[in-house]
Amino acid sequence: MITRLEKLLYRLQSQHACLNWAFAEIKDKPGIVFELGLGLGRTFSHLRAYLPEREIYVFERQIHSYPDCTPEERQLVIGDLAETLPHMAARYAGKVCLVNSDVGSFDKEQNAVMAGIVSGAAGPALAPGAIITSDLPLDIPGTRPLPLPPGAHEERFYLYRKENGS
């Protein structure tokens, strides 16, 4: 049995571990960052703090983040992800080295829809070797799942890498 408190705790522990692993992984690679889902802005504040030199684009429908966690205007991509992600993935084709996808909720059907949108649209954006961290399982063509780093809990967060191509 897992309580909702533990569910959130394990998800955050996993996200924290996966992101910190990803920061080290992309350290010497060029590329920009996509954050899918801003929410209260906690993860954005983490990305901004640990990747101060990176260009970060944050996708959200409606902004309701903490004032000190709100991206600058130029970093925001506001709208429905089903429209904004394909557009931005084409615009930044092959240029994204890290995607953090955090678009799940407690609504299982909606989660399936969101996972489908990200899986279907994110691919073209990814640079070879790009890392994808996600709160939902994804199936982005050309990527493969990675084992989780220490501190992360199975099925609370997901990690993928874009193959180098052939």
Add this chain to the structure above:
Amino acid sequence: MITRLEKLLYRLQSQHACLNWAFAEIKDKPGIVFELGLGLGRTFSHLRAYLPEREIYVFERQIHSYPDCTPEERQLVIGDLAETLPHMAARYAGKVCLVNSDVGSFDKEQNAVMAGIVSGAAGPALAPGAIITSDLPLDIPGTRPLPLPPGAHEERFYLYRKENGS
């Protein structure tokens, strides 16, 4: 530097560690449980799961918890804590073995007000040896701070015990 993601993560880790420590601590003691602040109901779901035999009263102004984390009508004390807590503390004087106080927000001034309300009103409810877990520092007469258990982070959560009296 600590990011907002880490702030929440460390708070949850600390709360989880403190609560699990408290569950063991009160195991063989009679008494009821007060939960101050329901929020989304995550902590209530944790209390309910680990303390299935205990009477639990949950204090909240307005209910907006997940449906599967919503207390039963008879468990709810709805209203302003400044009014409901003194009333319930008198009604259950000396009968409460665990108080989980989770009434903080990102508003520092409001936090000082809430900590004052809990510090001033919870005391009479506490059984000798009762444990108080809190997201805000409290100063309840007759209690003393306890060292945090392993896994908890200093200043992310607080632990107190009611003295046995003299």
